[in-house]
Amino acid sequence: MKPYQPKLGIKLWAEADRPREKLLLHGRRHLTDAELIAILIGSGSRNESAVDLSKRILAEYENDLDALGKVSVKHLSKFKGIGEAKAISIIAALELGRRRKNSEATDVVNIRTSRDAFEVLLPVFADLNHEEFWILILNHANRVIGKQLVSKGGLSGTVADPKIIFKTAIEHNAAFIILAHNHPSGNLKPSVQDLSITRKLVEGGKMLELQVLDHIIVTDRAYYSFGDEGLI
Template identity: 35%
Template structure:
């Protein structure tokens, strides 16, 4: 007897018939596009979430998508806020294109409510105004008191140690402020390359460092002196002066340069 081969309608890998994905969405042309579900931001490791990354490394270390995701706050079902932010940037041609669209155009984008549109456009406008500041508009640091005024109101009430620094122009005008570390600030954590990278990028000839003591007592510790000495020496190699290191306590502060602690 001759066997006649037959063509199977089953998958060559399994014995089950191939069926469409129940999550598929019919496209206008009759084809089906698979719906891709992205993990929620809350399911990311803490070190990969935009807000936590900003707190740990400063806003300057975040991508455009991460910064935009923080403004958007939430995504859509099956599409986390980072994916939405990337889609928004791609749709309008990056930050440059995003800065030119209107409120109505923003609201027409899938997933963008009027509240989200307001948040994004407000953030863009703030950035535009900062960029348009003239040198005369910038804060100028002429003394430890000026430096303390810039940070004391916020940092004296923090319940954890934060290390920040300001990049300064040759005229002691503040070019920017970076939040470098939070938690326990010690010499082992401080990497001079991270501190000075922003100064190099901004072509800043000077920086001023500040951190707080949650205990309320601004007396510098031996660890604070060691940190200061390390950064001062690293700055000399890069020709970037560390003009001061301020320790802020409850209503009080100590200028380590005035006390000659870590400064030779």
């Protein structure tokens, strides 16, 4: 039987193979996801380097950073070698990345298509395990002048109050609004409730001369547009 050979700690690696040194030498884009996470957690254990620990964590979520971004501190802390402080560091870094995407998305000047709206909304709903209902607030040039959370719900639904939606839109001097909510399940098909609330809001908007341009259902990687499907 081949004798056991303990893994070398990061400090004993060649300098080019250490994540921090590798970043300094070659730049951040040359690091793998595991190496970047290893920098966040700082150290592994006696029998496992920080990089190997990071690889083990990523493997648990099929190397999907979006899936990792949805994990709680409590769940991450179950990995041997990851305490509360390291778990918080990982989650904080992933949240910063999500917010960066969110700030980039708001640079869209005008909403011309449902895809434009989806690009603005995707960071809003990223990593959520529950449903939320939001509105995009647009001016007369179809430029996004605001995003507003209307309600939060559970895994399978949330309640959108028309009074709150129109009050919020009017307070922000909206010319148009786009409705949006997410389906954490990944199912894009609108429910009976989705269809009903959309009809109510479209009719209410007509009475207030506040046009509802679209209703977007968002999942992690795709969307459904009521407007594109001829339902508005």
